[in-house]
Each structure stands twice: as C-alpha cells, then as structure tokens.
Amino acid sequence: MDSVLLHEQFDFVSAIHSFVSAAGHGSRHSSHAASSSGDLNRAGALHCSRARYRRRPAPLQEAPHLDPYSHYRSSYSPVDTPQKLSKHRTRVQESSHGDRSQPDPRLFVGSMDKGMRVLELFNEHDSALSIGDIAANTGMGRSAAQRFVYTLHWLGYLNKDSESKKYFPALKLLGLVRGIHRHHPQRELAYPLLERLARETRETVSWVELDGDEVVVLLNVPGAHVTTINLPVGSRFPALTSSSGQVLLSQAPQAQLLKMLDALPPEVRARFGSRSRAAILAVFRKAAEEGHSFTEKNFGDDGVSVSVPVTDFSGRPIAALNVSTVRSRFDIAQVRELILPRLKSAAREASI
Structure with a gap:
C-alpha cells in the first residue's frame, strides 16, 4: 500500500514539472526546474510519510471513568443533584429494591428525576404553583425549575393560568392513570363491586394497594351520609398502621415488618400506643x-x-378492599356483624 501511495505522489510531481516546463521556462531554467522537482519530490515523500502515519493510528486507550453527574454538579447547587432524592422516593426505593439509599449512577437519569419532582409537588399542594414555589419546594434553582415547567407545559402535562401565571396539572395526566388501570384488569373489573358494596352499606368503599411502606387509594366510592370518610384517589397512609396495610403485609417476613417498624416516624409509631414489638x-x-x-x-x-x-391466582394479597365509617353509626362489633360479611363476599368476587 505504501509503494502505491509513493507512486501516485511521484506521478503528481511529474505532472507539475511538465506544466512548469510547458509554461515557457525553457531549457535555461532546467536547473531551476530540477531543483523545484527535487523540492517537490521531498515534499511528496514527506506527504507520503504523513499518509503512512495517518494510516497507522495509535492504539485506543481506555477512557478514564467519567462522572455521569459532573454536568449537574457544575451547573446546579448540591441540593439539585440526583443524590438528593425526596424522602418519600427513598423510602419506597429501599422497600421495593432492597437496602439501597442511592440509585445506580450508570442507569439513573437525573433530569427525569427533577421532572418527576415537579409533578409530585402538585400531589402535595392543593393550589396552583408559581415558578418560585416550584423552585423553593424542589431545591432547584429558579432557572432550572423554569425549564422543567416550560417543558411539562409544552408537552401538555401542566396548564398555566393566564392571570396569575401559576401552573396546575393538566387533564393529559389522566391518560397515565387510565394506562395504570388498563394494565391491571382485576382492579378495573372490581369497580362495580365497590359501587354495590357502597350502596349496601352507605359507607365509603376503597380499593387500596401497597406502595413501598405506604398504601395508596386507587379506587374509591364515597359514602352516602353527610358525615363520611373522605378518601380521594391518590390518598396515602402509612402501611403498618392502616387496616389495608396490615392485610397486605400479613404474609410479609418478620424481618421486613421489623425494619419498617423501626423506620416509622415517632408520631406514626405512637398510633400503636404502648404495644411492644412482639405485640405489633x-x-x-x-x-x-x-x-x-x-x-x-x-x-x-x-x-x-x-x-x-384481594388475592391473585396464587393466593397472594395484591390489594385490599376497605370500608371506612364512623363510630357514631357503627362500632367495631357492628362493623364485624353487619359490614364485614359483605366486604369479604365482595373481596372473594374480586379475587382471581
């Protein structure tokens, strides 16, 4: 290959020399032409040498380890890095994926975490939020918060009030909820059972599922009374101290229950009163x-x-049917006698 390149270079030099001769330099400049030819020959040889060098690149070296979050650390304050997860997300992650307080940096997408933090704020606040509110509650800088809010607004997941310039969730988010239910047909098919049970008892009936160390209401039919328990879809409660969480965790290993118990905030732990760990x-x-x-x-x-x-085909609890009432209408003995049989019947129908 090198000899072919050298041959092509010499052909090019000869053509240049012929062109110079034909331009009328004559024989009296033959010595000058020879000198030029020599210079060109040396230039051609140098070019060939460089061509050979370019065709022999240095062996690849292993790239040094790169910090995938170096951009975020240089652009934002420490509170805005993926390591600063919300307390709720950290609790859920530890309960669902083992004892890991930090995500895998090779897979974790920090910008998505920030976007989800913006959306989660609207679950914690009943009113519309300004850019300043969002920045303050997420720990982001105002500029970063503005970019995430603008993106979510442009995508149709947030609406903007034209007068106050504040943002609130858009109806497009309901499409995600519909997708959740569509992928859980057992839950979707159970809704008529909840409606029937609510008519029969005139009390609030809910479909509840476990999410980490909390339970979340996913279906709800409000009671017919003026005084009733309000459990909107999306409501969350500590799993250990709720009746739904207790049936959902009834088959959980003792070590898991003790770990969750030790992690309870003091005000939640107080709901068990003076009970010992063994009694709990x-x-x-x-x-x-x-x-x-x-x-x-x-x-x-x-x-x-x-x-x-509510169980799946293997008998594993996947959800709980809940009836919530007030003691002025039903005490525990009356609930056990009048409501519990109907509740168990509905749960059997909802189970696979």
Whole structure:
C-alpha cells in the first residue's frame, strides 16, 4: 500500500514539472526546474510519510471513568443533584429494591428525576404553583425549575393560568392513570363491586394497594351520609398502621415488618400506643389468620376502618378492599356483624 501511495505522489510531481516546463521556462531554467522537482519530490515523500502515519493510528486507550453527574454538579447547587432524592422516593426505593439509599449512577437519569419532582409537588399542594414555589419546594434553582415547567407545559402535562401565571396539572395526566388501570384488569373489573358494596352499606368503599411502606387509594366510592370518610384517589397512609396495610403485609417476613417498624416516624409509631414489638407483629399474624383487620382513629377519634385482602391466582394479597365509617353509626362489633360479611363476599368476587 505504501509503494502505491509513493507512486501516485511521484506521478503528481511529474505532472507539475511538465506544466512548469510547458509554461515557457525553457531549457535555461532546467536547473531551476530540477531543483523545484527535487523540492517537490521531498515534499511528496514527506506527504507520503504523513499518509503512512495517518494510516497507522495509535492504539485506543481506555477512557478514564467519567462522572455521569459532573454536568449537574457544575451547573446546579448540591441540593439539585440526583443524590438528593425526596424522602418519600427513598423510602419506597429501599422497600421495593432492597437496602439501597442511592440509585445506580450508570442507569439513573437525573433530569427525569427533577421532572418527576415537579409533578409530585402538585400531589402535595392543593393550589396552583408559581415558578418560585416550584423552585423553593424542589431545591432547584429558579432557572432550572423554569425549564422543567416550560417543558411539562409544552408537552401538555401542566396548564398555566393566564392571570396569575401559576401552573396546575393538566387533564393529559389522566391518560397515565387510565394506562395504570388498563394494565391491571382485576382492579378495573372490581369497580362495580365497590359501587354495590357502597350502596349496601352507605359507607365509603376503597380499593387500596401497597406502595413501598405506604398504601395508596386507587379506587374509591364515597359514602352516602353527610358525615363520611373522605378518601380521594391518590390518598396515602402509612402501611403498618392502616387496616389495608396490615392485610397486605400479613404474609410479609418478620424481618421486613421489623425494619419498617423501626423506620416509622415517632408520631406514626405512637398510633400503636404502648404495644411492644412482639405485640405489633401479632397484629399481622392475626390479620393473616382471620383474613381481615380493624383500625380506629386513623381518620380522627370517630373513625373505624376494616379491610380484607384481594388475592391473585396464587393466593397472594395484591390489594385490599376497605370500608371506612364512623363510630357514631357503627362500632367495631357492628362493623364485624353487619359490614364485614359483605366486604369479604365482595373481596372473594374480586379475587382471581
């Protein structure tokens, strides 16, 4: 290959020399032409040498380890890095994916985390939020918050009030909720059962699922009374202290329950009163044996809640059906006698 390149260079030099001779330099400049030819020959040889060098690149070296978040660390304050996750997301991650307080930096997309933090704010606040509100509550700089809000608004997930210039969730987000239900047909098919149970009991009926160390209401039919328990879809409660969480965790290993118990904030732990750890574990064993659980005072001093599990084909609890009432209408004994049989019947129908 080198000889071919050298030959092509010499042909090029000869053509240049012929052109110079034909331009009328004559024989008297033959020595000058020879000198020029020599210079060109040397230039051609140098070019060939460079061509050969270019065709022999240095072996690739292993790139040094790159920090995937170096851009964020240089552009934003430390509070705005992916390592600064919200307390809720960290709790859910530890419960769902083992004891990991930080995500895998090779896979974690920091910008998506920030966008989701913006959307999650609207679950925590009832009113519309300004750019300043969003920046303050997420820990982002104002410029970063503005870019994420603009993107979500342009994509149709946030609406903007023309007068106040504040933002609130758009209806497009409901499409994501519809997708959640569509991928869980057992939940979707259970809604008529909830409606029937609500008509029969005139109390609030809910479909509840476990999400990390919390339970979340995914379906709800409000009660018919003026005084009723309000459980909007999306409501969250600590799993250990709720009747739904107790039936959903009734088959959980003891080590998992103790770990969740140790992680409870003091004000939530206080709902168990003076019960020892062994007595609290007994609550979950009882829920597994009896197939239901009662709790009181979760919705105020007058609240009474009863839940039963909905199972899949293997008998594993995947959801809980819950009836929430007030003690002025039903005490625990009346709930056990009048509501629990209907609740268990509906749960059996909803189970596969």
